[in-house]
Amino acid sequence: MKSTTDFSKMKVAGEKISMLTAYDFPTAQIAEQAGVDVLLVGDSLGMVVLGYDSTALVTLEEMIHHGKAVRRGAKETFVIVDMPFGTYHGSEDTTLQHALRLFQETAANALKVEGSGAVVDKINLLTSAGIPVCGHLGLLPQSAGVTGGYRVQGKTAAAAKQLIEDAKACEAAGAFMIVLECIPFQLAKEVAQAVSIPIIGIGAGADTDGQVLVFHDMVRYGNHKLPKFVESYADVGKDIEGAMKLYNMAVKEGAFPSESHRFTMKEEELDALYG
Ligand code: KIV
Numbered sequence: 001m002k003s004t005t006d007f008s009k010m011k012v013a014g015e016k017i018s019m020l021t022a023y024d025f026p027t028a029q030i031a032e033q034a035g036v037d038v039l040l041v042g043d044s045l046g047m048v049v050l051g052y053d054s055t056a057l058v059t060l061e062e063m064i065h066h067g068k069a070v071r072r073g074a075k076e077t078f079v080i081v082d083m084p085f086g087t088y089h090g091s092e093d094t095t096l097q098h099a100l101r102l103f104q105e106t107a108a109n110a111l112k113v114e115g116s117g118a119v120v121d122k123i124n125l126l127t128s129a130g131i132p133v134c135g136h137l138g139l140l141p142q143s144a145g146v147t148g149g150y151r152v153q154g155k156t157a158a159a160a161k162q163l164i165e166d167a168k169a170c171e172a173a174g175a176f177m178i179v180l181e182c183i184p185f186q187l188a189k190e191v192a193q194a195v196s197i198p199i200i201g202i203g204a205g206a207d208t209d210g211q212v213l214v215f216h217d218m219v220r221y222g223n224h225k226l227p228k229f230v231e232s233y234a235d236v237g238k239d240i241e242g243a244m245k246l247y248n249m250a251v252k253e254g255a256f257p258s259e260s261h262r263f264t265m266k267e268e269e270l271d272a273l274y275g
């Protein structure tokens, strides 16, 4: 199992960190087998697995439910779980209660929170309580309703300057890593140089310390539209549909099950049964 120190060392060594989202047991098992460095139980769960229109609808219970499954599947992989919308914007007490539940019940290695400003104080609060925290800057899906939807962030000099300051503030508050979503590659490079903690990019170019993608995008699982920054390495949605069509046909034609799939009762038992 890698540690937060290992990720810092990887940054210094220029060794890229691979992160991928996971929401269930088999995917976590496969990701661990594949050698992925970090698994993120993202609140993208709401959209790609649960069919919600927004990540803001995801509950703490849902994150715990899926976080536990991922931990069971990947016992040797560093797991980060997203704190869902609304669970870290209240008082320090309620924030800490939610964070402790999520951290302990999922046995995660770290939690992730979106944003800067007041959220930086929450990063400080959680790290002071002993919970490793990953920040998340740039496009913030949980705040999309306020910021005007899913679009590239930090495109102006002023916005870029602010984002660099926010990254420094997250680092100063104790964050061990930051996810940077959907910003110009030049700015992502600048941020990665401005802080000593690893910067993991998504839609942020190649000059970050690592990359993260949503699993369902990466393998094309589901009918959702893929953002420009995604690369798909498989088309499992098509494969699954093909398999389902074959199964459906085989059942209807009587081709499945065959003799090889059935169980047999002995002749003498049949005789006894029918007298
Ligand atoms: O929820 C998620 O999947 C995320 C990644 C996009 C970083 O936060």
Ligand code: NA
Binding pocket: 042, 043, 044, 055, 082, 141
């Ligand atoms: Na998220």
